[in-house]
Amino acid sequence: MICCCATLRAASQQLITMDGYPPQDTARVRWMLTKTRTKHQRPQMPHPPYHYTIEDCTFTGKKTGLTYGATLTRPIGIKRFPTVVLISGTGSQDRDYTVSGHKFFWVLADYLSNHGIAVLRVDDRSTGKTTGIFNRSTTVDFAKDVLCAVEWLNTRKDIDPGRIGLIGHSEGGIVAPMVAAMAPEKISFLVMIGAPVIGLHQINYYQTRQAYTAIYKPDTVLFAMMRLHQEIMSKIPAQAHDLSEMNVVVKNALDTFYKRESPGIVKRIIPDKNTYDRMFRSYQSFLSPWWQFVLSYDPAQDIQKVNCPVLVVYGNKDRQVPPAEDYALIKKLQHRRSESILIPDMNHFMQPDTSGNPKNYEAIETTIKPVLLEKISTWVLGQAQLGR
Known part of the structure; x- marks a missing residue:
């Protein structure tokens, strides 16, 4: 299973809840989205005697x-x-x-x-x-x-x-x-x-788009967000090996985003400084050894x-x-x-x-x-x- 930063962002906006796994690496959170814990039957669960x-x-x-x-x-x-x-x-x-x-x-x-x-x-x-x-x-x-x-x-x-x-x-x-x-x-x-x-680079795009579809409407906003995400992801891991390099990649992509998109779309995607700062944090997990390998x-x-x-x-x-x-x-x-x-x-x-x-x-x-x-x-x- 691969979970993208879009899922994390949706969780922060309380659009979904999730079981984090493992807690040390939130970019690899298990994509188990649940609202309640109820007991369900498991008819295939093995029981003794075993043959x-x-x-x-x-x-x-x-x-x-x-x-x-x-x-x-x-x-x-x-x-x-x-x-x-x-x-x-x-x-x-x-x-x-x-x-x-x-x-x-x-x-x-x-x-x-x-x-x-x-x-x-x-x-x-x-x-x-x-x-x-x-x-x-x-x-x-x-x-x-x-x-x-x-x-x-x-x-x-x-x-x-x-x-x-x-x-x-x-x-x-x-x-x-x-x-x-x-x-x-x-x-x-x-x-x-x-x-x-x-x-997994393509899987990240696939899962991110699915998660963003529920958040960003209409399609013009969704397309703008996906362009921004892809501009950042296309630079990882070639240009982002540590935190300072990652921040440069994200900042450059955001600078281009602000110049390219209309004020209305910018406001919809990044409405305040907290969202802007959160954008930087959401990509830091892609510095993990696992992400650095699978993206290439x-x-x-x-x-x-x-x-x-x-x-x-x-x-x-x-x-x-x-x-x-x-x-x-x-x-x-x-x-x-x-x-x-x-x-x-x-x-x-x-x-x-x-x-x-x-x-x-x-x-x-x-x-x-x-x-x-x-x-x-x-x-x-x-x-x-x-x-x-």
């Missing part, structure tokens, strides 16, 4: 020196089975990928292990039993974490090293091909769900290096990444052993949903759309039978 083994474990990454907390679920009564490592989206997530009262990866692991697939789900950096400093890390660091998990699986006698794959959601969906590009001999297949393959990273460069089979899935109601644009690009990048599907009435978080509005994630009782669970399971088992 697979569950092993809580810790391991040390040789390349990172970090300790990782994880849970491995393995099928019972099967000697040779595929294994997948789950990769969460943006934010420091626990191993269950707990978002809006749902445990997305616990539900996914339960289904897959019940159908003959071992699953390793791992706490992200600085979460649960995993060490490290999340806010100093980039997507490359997260890829190294996943590679450490794969290498640990390779040391186990109960895991077939030739049948290990990755399943990544959202940002995890672009981490997966990055790992496969790093160590192609260790990855047998990939599943990418809701992956922002067009790049093109996922296509790693996707093009992937030679193993890939399953790519989008929901047509995804409002956090543009499914049409991402789907079209991934179709161009894929090789003959890959498959792309667009699932009707599914949101970014894999739930059945006709609107895709992120504020509905918690209220939707189903954690993962059953057709997606079945597709992933069938596809992974098929790859395991074919071999690497």
